[in-house]
Amino acid sequence: MFLSNKFLKPAKILKESRIIDAIKSLNKSTIQIVLVETRNKKFYGTITDGDIRRALIKGKNLYSKIETIINKKPYILYKKE
16 A cells, blocks of 8 residues: 555654654554654654654653664565556
8 A cells, every 4th residue: 555645744753853753743643653854855764662662761751862763774665566
């Protein structure tokens, strides 16, 4: 299934965002993952609720930057045409 921008928009945040922003995005999103992008709209990585939980366990707080918890090498599937 192709995900339209309608579904992806709530799931996108900038890499300069904070953990609380990622949580808010996860709550709005229907795909249960946050897509992180640069200010130039280039894909940068992903964040899941598990990434956030691990960061909080390690002592990060809701206002910590997400830079250190971004998965910069996620698995990507391409549609074969």
